[in-house]
Amino acid sequence: MTTIADRLANAQHRIEQAAQISSRNANEIQLLAVSKTKPNSDILAAYTAGQRRFGENYVQEGESKVNALKDCCPEIEWHFIGPLQSNKTKIIASHFHWMHTVSREKIASRLNEQRPKEMPPLNICIQINISGEASKSGATPEELESLASKIEQMPNLILRGLMAIPTATSDKQLQTDEFQQLQTLYQELKSLYPRVDTLSMGMSNDLEQAIAQGSTMVRIGSAIFGERDKP
Template identity: 70%
Template sequence: MTTITDRLAQAQHRIALAAQKCARDPADITLLAVSKTKPPAQIIAAYEAGQRRFGENYVQEGESKIIALKANYPDIEWHFIGPLQSNKSRIVAEHFDWMHTLSREKIAQRLSEQRPAGMAPLNVCIQINVSQEESKSGVAPEHMLPLAAAIAGLSGLCLRGLMAIPTATYDHELQHREFAQLQQLFRQLQTHYPEVDTLSMGMSNDLETAIAQGSTLVRIGSAIFGERD
């Protein structure tokens, strides 16, 4: 029976191989372990295997885990990667280190205002609806720069890059096109904001394609923790 330690090592090996195939340094690609629906015990198991960055999709579930683990595991870096309603923005502002799914100026303003003064600015990524699916969150590509300008003016936030959830498909050509488009948008954003350094794209079933197209952070859940509960 494979353990979380085994699966984490396998995921890191996949990242290393994918990076080598496109002449990239594996150290430039961050593994975010997506722990949604998983109990704190499994997060601790991954932590003990060396993992420090964890992603949560649900506000209150993530908050409860952060509170439960903060005292004994203060160096965990918590990333919010799910949809956020404005009435729950305070929880993200007060507890998380990163927010990947920012797509509305109103939410950006609330997060900035609600970020505690003693905390570093909240790292944020703009979510792009690269597949143009109505069921998905994210801004259209042409709205990226206006939202970036609004974020840049907020003292409680630090703009770090872009995030996308592309079409769920095993069509590698479609994956390639959507990831390539996001890479182009990322480069465009960097021309305006040179400090931007994060391209959050790629998951368990498409991380190789994402890395080939410049991803700097892959979000892996099922390949580490198994299918969601």
């Protein structure tokens, strides 16, 4: 029977292979294990196997996991990667290390105001709606520079980079084109803010393409934990 540790090792091997093909250093690419809807026991199994970065999509579920695992898994780095309503920003500000889906100044401002003073600044990725789909969240490419400038002025946030979800399609060229667009925006952002170092793109089904286009963080769920359960 294939274990979570086995699947985690396989995911890391895929990252290493993709990096080699693209003449990149695999150490530049972080694996974010997407544990949404999965039980704490699965996270503990991955943690025991050496995984430290975990991504959650749902606010209450994420809060519950952070609280439940903080004593037994003290080195966990929690990333929030789902949509966030403004009335729930305090939970993210006070429990998570990273927030990947900031696309509006209002959300950023609330996160900044509600970040506890005893915690380090919250790491922020701006989500870009790279596919232009109305059903997806994210700032437009045209809004990026203004939003980044505002986040840079917020002392309790630290701008780390960009995040996007490409079109769900079997058209590999379309996905590659979207990854390339995000890479271009990332380089432009990095030229303005040299501290920026994170390009969060690529998931279980397209991580190889994402790495070929410069991803520094791939978000892998089903390839590690199996198909998603209902929340």
